[in-house]
Amino acid sequence: MNDLDPNAYVEDRSPGTGRLRPRAAFTTDLPTIALDGDWRFRLAAGLDDLTEDFATPHFDDTGWDLLAVPSCWQMTGLPGEPRYGAPAYTNIRYPFPVDPPRVPRRNPTGEYRRAFDVPAGFPSASAVLRFEGVDSAFAVWLNGIRLGDGKGSRLTTEFDVAAQLRPGRNVLAVRVHQWSSGSYLEDQDMWWLSGIFRSVSVVIRGVEDFFVRAAYDHTTGRGTLAVDVTAPDRVSLSVPELGIVAADPAGPYVVEGVEPWSDENPRLYAGELVSEAGERVPLRIGFRTVAVVDGVLTVNGRPISLRGVNRHEWHPLTGRTLTEDTMLADVLLMKQHNINAVRTSHYPPDRRFLDLCDEHGLWVFCEGDLETHGFEPGGWRRNPSDDPDWREAYLDRAARLVERDKNHPSVIVWSLGNESGTGANLAAAADWIRRRDDTRLIHYEGDWASCAYVDLYSRMYIGVDELAAVGRGQEAPTADPADDAHRRALPAVLCEYGHAMGNGPGGLTDYQLVIEAHPRLAGGFIWEWIDHGILRSTDEDDARSFYAYGGDFGEEVHDGNFVADGLLFPDRTPSPGLVEFKKVIEPVRISIDPAHRRISVRNLHHVRDTGYLDFRWTMEDGGESVGSGALSVPATAPGATTEVEWPADVRAALDSARKNRSGHEVWLTVSAVLAADETWAGAGHEIAWGQAQVAPATAPQPFTPLPAVARDGYLALGAARFDARSGALLQFGDLEVAGPLLDIWRAPIDNDVRGSGGPLADRWRAAGLHRMRHEILGVEPDGSGLTVTARLAPAGASFGLGVVYRWTGCDEPDTGLARLRLETAVTPDGPWTVPLPRLGIAMSLPGTDAEVEWFGPGPGEAYRDSRAAARVGRYRSTVSAMQTPYVRPQENGNRHRVRRARITTADRTLLITGDPVIDLTVRPWSTAALTAADHQHDLVRDGRIHLHLDHAHHGLGSAACGPGPLAPDVLAAVPAVFSVEFSTGR
Structure with a gap:
């Protein structure tokens, strides 16, 4: 500490003073004093507003507030108004002038105090004060004595308190600064939050440290175990399952026939270290060996494929402070959605999360608390990664990463950090890690152009x-x-791909096919796991709550909703993107060959055969079950494929459906489900499925068209009434209708709004696609129907779309059914330089909600490049339930390739049939309202049910941070003809 400036540590590049050397995180039976709970708290405006004597034991803090530890102080008061400052979000830019290592003097500083009792007999001579996570820099006093200071927000910091701790009352004082020199190394894409956000405790240090080295030789099946222990007295090792009892931990011990640890079989052996003083330290040992063989990533001699996600720590009310239940929820959801790997972006997680990865089976890229992305806009000028003055800070962060988490078998890769440019300090960190731990690989994407000091060629968003x-x-x-x-x-x-922002990502199937085709490709990690929305309320009763994003707290600089780019919504509800990802990365592939009546099962696991699965079949005729049962599939080895013939009951179900002659499509679905409970899901949980059409639908019944007849002010076509001048459909049977008219606009999705090549939504707006005018050119009734000619074009443009609506209709007296058919022919004219957002017809019906039933893919939304998870069936929902609540409202809820649908309002029903298919979207608000909304609570029902019946949509892609849709998924302005039929009872 600088005696002339007691706060010099805030801007000093040093990672801290007075700290103990880093060591492994572990539990012990020695006594612990937990310090979580309510602390006295005051938020100072900056260094000129500090409380001079706040660290003295007898300082009167009764007038201070109470603040929970752990917590992020800016999250206090939510979902109402934040009580202490406010969250702020930037992706790249620092929220202060870039002048390293200096930070603003007006630097919000939390002053914390906690009085606690030390019981008689507590072994204070070996006591350590442990902070699991403090953002950003902090200094610590115990009983008025300054212990030291630290940086490295998401890293553990320990102080020796043997000399200061005393029996009875003790007072701990901590000063936490929002900004510090360390902030320049912590520019991760997330909310800027501050405080003691992970647990604090006083622990007794007996066994100081240990390093479990448990290797596996796949050629012999032997495991090798050695434990390096640092302790003041002799320590013994016991692993009863392995026959090791009260032995020297150093070994090494060669054990025959061990079960190796993997994501598919997370085998842990229970062990224990016991010191001569009687301390007991439990161990969970997993044998595994990570290696690169002929350019392929292997574990235990088998190639592995990472089906991964990037995971920030997040909760919409507590920020980066998570309970173990929340961490467990994350792990279980990952496993239940076929995810097998996590990159801890971009810092080490709460240590308990890694315990869960060990237990349930997830490969982990454990990443250092490092990102300097904010230097990129300035051409990486003054970037700390290549500045010798920052070398100590880089090495410190690497050491604290490795030492804390070195005993987790789930951790197979150390990642230096993220988006920090290149430089000698990164190379030095990699060298230090390699010397300390040669059992794992080293990752860092930022040096992909050379890969000089890493073990993986890592790319993002290619x-x-x-x-x-x-x-x-x-x-x-x-x-x-x-x-x-x-x-x-x-x-x-x-390391990052498939940017899951808003409605998307699209194209995941294309990526997975390429990954599986090339052994060199070890898979990857979707960006990212969860939307970082902050729960807010617009009233005291929380009746109009929403999720806030960048700019909602008045930030001077921010990056909007770019922080909401996860596979989970903020409340941890799976998004359509997660459901799609689960299907795309299925570890078992089921294919059905109707022509040869065979079913194939391909096992993509690397060590597990399919014996843990039950296979089931269901046959549906028009969405109605006509048979189901178990399917006998022999256990299929990893990498192998098994083919089975359709059993007799499947063939019989198909024959029965054909005899029934319903006229509908018949589909066979085969699913693979857990045969027994796993730690992460119960028996019956579905892992994979396959589907095929085994009988086509019969051709629709033709009808004899009726003439269009002029009436008093309208045209009649069977049960339909049209406006005589505009040709607009006004009524069908007893149902009042507005539209349908050609529509090409969609509320831009995040992948339309952002993009490195220029946002597509900007090009659409520049072309005027959001303000197209529909001009009627002709209305021609005739003996077989009605033809309406129109043109769709924006003001000021010389291009447009010619459209011809051809209406035909009939009544069926025997059934009382009225049928109305619309064929829409679209012809572009003029110079079209942009793709279309959508191409279809839009219409509306009276009502605020409706029942919706459809036959086609479902049950969730699907689009042309995100449809793998949608299986053909018969589904029921409501208009309300069919909306997908993306944090920023946008195009959503499309049901892809629908064959037929039924819309039932309070007193009317409309049947819709595609010819042969149509994309269906049903909403309680218009596209214009959806386009204008910034948050979900901005959407207000307008008393109409809005229907979109689309011929096609532009693909979703991943352009918010990555490539747009592939060429086949681009909706070009080309001639198109599509038809739809409406029916209603009279």
């Missing part, structure tokens, strides 16, 4: 064509031939 080139080893060469040779020998991983 397109599938470039990914395929990498898989073939045909990527562009590096500048240095030696680096090039090194990089081409490395496995490749997508």
